[in-house]
Amino acid sequence: MEMIEKDKLYPFIFEPIYMERMWGGNYMSEHLNRKLPKGKKNIGEAWELSDRDDAQSIVTNGPLKGCSLKKLVEHYGKNLVGSSFRGGKFPLLVKLIDAGKRLSLQVHPDEAACAKLGEGAEPKTEMWYVIACDRDAKIMSGLKGSATKRQFMDSLNSPDIEDYLQVSDSRPGDAYFINSRRIHAIGAGNLLLEIQQNSDTTFRVSDWGRVDENGKSRELHLEKALKCIDFMDRTSSRIAGVSDAMAHNRKFPIINKCPFFRVDDLRLVEKWQDTTQAAGSFNLITAINYPVTVGRDEKMTRVEPGSTCLIPASFGRYSIILEKEDETTTVLKTTL
Structure with missing residues (x-):
C-alpha cells in the first residue's frame, strides 16, 4: 500500500475485531444496533483499536483504507502516536465489553510483577466507562476495607467471596479506574468501553464454578494471581458520572x-x-x-x-x- 504524506493524515476509523466469549451478551446488537458477524455466537468483546500480533485493527476509511494499525505506527511513528513515543506497538488497546454473564474474578500484573513472572507477561492498567446496563447490573472492583487476606483466601471457592469485594451498582456514565494488581470482575448485564494498556495478560482467581458447552472449566491462575494482588489496596475504583443537564459544552x-x-x-x-x-x-x-x-x-x-x-x-x-x-x-x- 502506498502511504501518504504526514500532512495529509486524517482521523481514522477501524474495523472492529469481534471476540467470542462464554459470557457474551446482546448489548452490541440491541443497544448499538451493530450487525455482528454471522457464524459467531456469544460475542463478548469488540476490539475497536488493537495493535496485537494476533489482532490487528484495519483502517476502513479514506486513502489508507485497508492499512493496519501496526503499519501506521511503523511508518508515521511520533506523527501518529505523539512526542513520547519511543517505538514499539501502539500503547493502548480499546474494547467494548458486552457482558451477558459475569466475567471471571481476575487481576492484571504491574511491571514489577511481570519482571518476576516472566513468560511474556505484560502490565495492564485499565478503565471502564458504562455505556449501558441492566437495572440490576453490578461492578466488582477491589477489596472491602474490612476484608482480610485470610477471609478472601478462605472464600475463593465460595459465593461468599463477594462479601469481601467492593460491589457497586452499574450506572450509565459512571467510570471505574482499575489499576494493575486490583482484583475485579464485571457483572452480567453491562456494556462497557474499556481503555487499557496494550496488554492481554489476565490471571483468573475464580470463574464462579461454571463450565463451557463441553463441560470444561476454564483455567485458573491462582498462584500467579496471588503474586499480583495488592491486598493493601482498598481505594474505591468508581468515578461517579455527570447527572446535570448541560446548557453549554x-x-x-x-x-x-x-x-x-x-x-x-x-x-x-x-x-x-x-x-x-x-x-x-x-x-x-x-x-x-x-x-x-x-x-x-x-x-x-x-x-x-x-x-x-x-x-x-x-x-x-x-x-x-x-x-x-x-x-x-x-x-x-x-x-x-
Whole structure:
C-alpha cells in the first residue's frame, strides 16, 4: 500500500475485531444496533483499536483504507502516536465489553510483577466507562476495607467471596479506574468501553464454578494471581458520572493522574473545538450516545455510537460536530 504524506493524515476509523466469549451478551446488537458477524455466537468483546500480533485493527476509511494499525505506527511513528513515543506497538488497546454473564474474578500484573513472572507477561492498567446496563447490573472492583487476606483466601471457592469485594451498582456514565494488581470482575448485564494498556495478560482467581458447552472449566491462575494482588489496596475504583443537564459544552476529567492514559468526558450541546497539540499525543474520540463527525476542512470522519476514532498526533486543530444539537451528546476523549 502506498502511504501518504504526514500532512495529509486524517482521523481514522477501524474495523472492529469481534471476540467470542462464554459470557457474551446482546448489548452490541440491541443497544448499538451493530450487525455482528454471522457464524459467531456469544460475542463478548469488540476490539475497536488493537495493535496485537494476533489482532490487528484495519483502517476502513479514506486513502489508507485497508492499512493496519501496526503499519501506521511503523511508518508515521511520533506523527501518529505523539512526542513520547519511543517505538514499539501502539500503547493502548480499546474494547467494548458486552457482558451477558459475569466475567471471571481476575487481576492484571504491574511491571514489577511481570519482571518476576516472566513468560511474556505484560502490565495492564485499565478503565471502564458504562455505556449501558441492566437495572440490576453490578461492578466488582477491589477489596472491602474490612476484608482480610485470610477471609478472601478462605472464600475463593465460595459465593461468599463477594462479601469481601467492593460491589457497586452499574450506572450509565459512571467510570471505574482499575489499576494493575486490583482484583475485579464485571457483572452480567453491562456494556462497557474499556481503555487499557496494550496488554492481554489476565490471571483468573475464580470463574464462579461454571463450565463451557463441553463441560470444561476454564483455567485458573491462582498462584500467579496471588503474586499480583495488592491486598493493601482498598481505594474505591468508581468515578461517579455527570447527572446535570448541560446548557453549554462541558469537559469533565475522568482519568487525569494515570501515567498511561488520560480520559475526559465531554458533554456537548454544540460544536466542540480542540487540538492534538495540547496533549502532544493522538486523540481518541469515542462516541457514546449519538453519532458525531470529527476533523477539519475536507478531512472529516463520522463516528458511530460505541466506535472510536484515532486522530493522529500531528493533526492539530479539529472540530467535533454534532448530529443532534437538541440533545446532549456524550463523547470520550483519550490521550497519553
